[in-house]
Amino acid sequence: MTIKRALISVSDKDGIADFARELNKLNIEIISSGGTYQLLKENGISAKKVDEITGFPEILGGRVKTLHPKIHGGILARRDDDHLTQLDSHQIPQIDLLVVNLYPFEATVANASVTKAEAIEKIDVGGPTMIRAAAKNHDYVTVLVDKDDYSLVLDELKSSKEIGADTRAKLALKAFQHTASYDIAISNYLHRLNSDAMPDRALFSFTKQQDLRYGENPHQLAAFYRDPSAQSISIANSKQLWGK
Numbered sequence: 001m002t003i004k005r006a007l008i009s010v011s012d013k014d015g016i017a018d019f020a021r022e023l024n025k026l027n028i029e030i031i032s033s034g035g036t037y038q039l040l041k042e043n044g045i046s047a048k049k050v051d052e053i054t055g056f057p058e059i060l061g062g063r064v065k066t067l068h069p070k071i072h073g074g075i076l077a078r079r080d081d082d083h084l085t086q087l088d089s090h091q092i093p094q095i096d097l098l099v100v101n102l103y104p105f106e107a108t109v110a111n112a113s114v115t116k117a118e119a120i121e122k123i124d125v126g127g128p129t130m131i132r133a134a135a136k137n138h139d140y141v142t143v144l145v146d147k148d149d150y151s152l153v154l155d156e157l158k159s160s161k162e163i164g165a166d167t168r169a170k171l172a173l174k175a176f177q178h179t180a181s182y183d184i185a186i187s188n189y190l191h192r193l194n195s196d197a198m199p200d201r202a203l204f205s206f207t208k209q210q211d212l213r214y215g216e217n218p219h220q221l222a223a224f225y226r227d228p229s230a231q232s233i234s235i236a237n238s239k240q241l242w243g244k
Contacts, residue, residue: 001079001096001140001141001142001162001163001168002096002161002162003023003026003028003096003097003142003157003162003163004028004029004094004096005028005029005030005031005074005093005094005095005096005097006020006023006028006029006030006031006095006096006097006098006099007030007031007032007050007066007071007074007075007095007097007098007099007100007130008020008030008031008032008036008040008047008099008100009032009033009034009036009050009065009066009099009100009126009127009130010036010099010100010101011101011102011103011104011124011127012101012104012147013035013036013039014147015147015150016036016039016040016099016147017039017040017043017045018150019099019147019150019154020040020043020045020047021043021045022154023097024045024046026157026158028097029048030045030046030047030048031047031048031049031050031052031053031093031095032047032048032049032050033049033050033051033058033065033066034058034062034065037049037050050065050066050068050071053070053071053093054068054070054071055070056068063125064126065126066126066129066130067125067126067129069090069092070090070091070092070093071095071130072129072130072133073086073087073090073092074087074092074093074094074095075095075098075130075133075134075137075141076133076136076137077092077094077137077140078137078139078140079094079140095134095141096140096141096142097141097142097143097144097153097163098130098131098133098134098141098142098143098144099144100127100130100131100143100144100145101127101145101146101147102124102127102128102131102145102178102179102182103121103122103123103124103127104122105119105122105123105124105182105185105186105189106185106228108122109122109185109189116193119189123186124182128179128182128183131143131145131175131178131179132175132176132179134172134175135171135172135173135175135176135179136172138168138169138171138172139165139168141168142163142167142168142171143168143171143172143175144171145171145174145175145178146174146178149171149174152167153167184204204227206225206226206227206228207225207226207227207228208223208224208225209223209224209225209226210223210224211223211224212224
């Protein structure tokens, strides 16, 4: 799908100015909000604020920024005559690329001195909602949740002027994995606060460290995973100095 308009709203801003600058060079319109918008403007990058699109300001200390039909309609619309006619009648711009990463909840609650109020403020609402919308509509929309994928998208845009279906599908899978892991971290934190009992549902999210040569038998696949929330000393948290 051709990319004409991107919405960028990131907590981790590493690399985002360079990425957005390249989007500008490709004549891709950028919509942004909050601190991301300020960063882009400070770096001389052309962007519109979300409230220019919605006609509604950020409220409740930034808790409500992007939760608006003029944002989610643009993300969720199929590119067929029926949906495009509805977008046009409500003056909703299509959003072809969504770039979002979430408030650092896991890093926040890893601090033993964090208060419940501080942790609650790091529960992202608008971000996961947009990510899920874009991932659902990946037949038409590209969703980016990982800065390591910025170069992938730029390379594809520069070489073919669009993002292919396979890439969109892989990025959508990554997006749903991202939001699932995020919700698991929140659920497990709230359980630790409110109950000493074993949970009704045991939820885990592990990150792959590396592929292994093979599984229990040579014809089987295997990989080594770790729990990113685990702080104790273990093989998974150790640094390999030598050997295979």
